[in-house]
Amino acid sequence: MRDKIIETLLDNRGNFTSGEYLSKILKISSEAIEEYMKVLKSEGYNIEEVNRKGYKLVDNTTDLLTYDSISYKLDTKYIGRNIIHFETIDSTNDYAKKVALQEKDGTVIISEEQTKGKGRIGRQWVSKSREGIWMSIILKPNIIPQKAPFLTLIAGASIAKALNNLGVETSIKWPNDIIINNKKVSGILTELSAEIDKINYIVLGMGINVKTIEFSQEISDIATSLYKEGHKVSRVDIVINILEEFERLYLQYINHDLKNEILDICRKHSAIIGKDIYVIMNGEKDLVKCLDINKDGNLVIKNNENVIKEIMSGEVSIRGVEGYV
Ligand code: BT5
Numbered sequence: 255m256r257d258k259i260i261e262t263l264l265d266n267r268g269n270f271t272s273g274e275y276l277s278k279i280l281k282i283s284s285e286a287i288e289e290y291m292k293v294l295k296s297e298g299y300n301i302e303e304v305n306r307k308g309y310k311l312v313d314n315t316t317d318l319l320t321y322d323s324i325s326y327k328l329d330t331k332y333i334g335r336n337i338i339h340f341e342t343i344d345s346t347n348d349y350a351k352k353v354a355l356q357e358k359d360g361t362v363i364i365s366e367e368q369t370k371g372k373g374r375i376g377r378q379w380v381s382k383s384r385e386g387i388w389m390s391i392i393l394k395p396n397i398i399p400q401k402a403p404f405l406t407l408i409a410g411a412s413i414a415k416a417l418n419n420l421g422v423e424t425s426i427k428w429p430n431d432i433i434i435n436n437k438k439v440s441g442i443l444t445e446l447s448a449e450i451d452k453i454n455y456i457v458l459g460m461g462i463n464v465k466t467i468e469f470s471q472e473i474s475d476i477a478t479s480l481y482k483e484g485h486k487v488s489r490v491d492i493v494i495n496i497l498e499e500f501e502r503l504y505l506q507y508i509n510h511d512l513k514n515e516i517l518d519i520c521r522k523h524s525a526i527i528g529k530d531i532y533v534i535m536n537g538e539k540d541l542v543k544c545l546d547i548n549k550d551g552n553l554v555i556k557n558n559e560n561v562i563k564e565i566m567s568g569e570v571s572i573r574g575v576e577g578y579v
Contacts (some may be wrong), residue, residue, distance in 0.1 A: 256294065256322075257478075259276065260311075263310070264326055268310070271309055319493060332359060332499055333391060341367075342366065346365050347443055351457055353490045357392055359394040363390045365390070367381060371461065380469070381461060386466065391458045407520055410430065415519055429567035430444075436574070440519060444543045463478065465481045467479075516551075521523075526553075532573050541575075551567070553565040
């Protein structure tokens, strides 16, 4: 019933829907409508109530990342058709891993806040309440495990494409950062559970800073948010765009081994192709020239002895000569 109420309010967005009308089409008493409205408000829906006019949903909810607000417009076959939403959790990736075997392929875990958000190799990901998008997608593709790292590139391409659809220009710092103005607005953490020749599941974690006004001192030099860069975009719209772009590119890859569009996006948006960069691996930092991203999604570089090499995404970090990029 609550879903139907939200749907009706969304259909009539911007206008008031009278309690009388709601109780007529939903066939419940006006007292029951009032009770539902109380519950929805307590869940964070921004419902304006005016005597004799009725109820109005302001600003497509308060931009909570619930199943109701996302599924209303989501046009995907199975990515995000099942959404598990939390007000707070330790890490959406950790939760996704716990439930991956029993949940459906394409299930999305989203939390308004993470108390132990994770970056790569034990690093921390700051994930304050309602400031960004902290979500993980559970995937069970029928591909060999060696093909899994490419999913990080698909995630990066879909975030860049989604933001681009919403008027935000970003660049991609291979393999897992999305950058605006030389600062990190988004990071990706891909985790894999596999046998030698079979994937049990992949958890694809995405963190995107949307509304953060101020970052803590440790990351304020390298982190930014869409808001700080002058973009006021709804989190719901971003999630919908990412899930749709992701599904399209992901299906091209797992069903047809098609990588061209993904690689085109990664190359076109690349923050590092053609630049001198530092590659940090196993505690060593080498200055190299970044030449390209090849057809396997690996980074092609030329080292200081003019030898051309390929780097796989794995656990390498990239730094710019004059800072983060
Ligand atoms: C990443 O790691 O960039 C992967 C981040 C993935 C986060 C998502 S949120 C949903 C899902 N659930 C999780 O628990 N994680 C995933 P890495 O490349 O290792 O970068 C981590 C580094 O970025 C940290 O060491 C900080 O320097 C910096 N950092 C931390 N929080 C940040 C933030 N909110 N914005 C920008 N930079 C941040």
